Amino acid sequence: MPIRWLFCDEIDEYPGDVTARVIRSRSPRSADRPTYARRKVFLVSTPTIKGLSRIEREFLSSDQRRYFVPCPHCGAFDWIAGNIRW
Numbered sequence: 001m002p003i004r005w006l007f008c009d010e011i012d013e014y015p016g017d018v019t020a021r022v023i024r025s026r027s028p029r030s031a032d033r034p035t036y037a038r039r040k041v042f043l044v045s046t047p048t049i050k051g052l053s054r055i056e057r058e059f060l061s062s063d064q065r066r067y068f069v070p071c072p073h074c075g076a077f078d079w080i081a082g083n084i085r086w
Contacts, residue, residue: 004036012048
């Protein structure tokens with residue numbers, strides 16, 4: 001069954017035969033007849049072994065965008081690198 005919004009969590013822990021191509025095949029897109037014109041595929045994971053990590057490979061093959069947020073103290077925009085306290 002085609003899926004418009006596909007969210008995959010902790011893909012580094014998926015079985016070895018589950019690849020990003022297999023995951024994306026659940027949300028097909030073709031130039032002549034797209035199933036969903038505005039599909040979204042979210043691949044989320046904590047990186048595991050450098051050089052073997054699926055999420056690392058996906059990130060390196062992407063445009064490597066980061067989400068920037070304003071600093072609560074000075075207002076300068078930066079990306080969240082960790083140590084979030086609520």
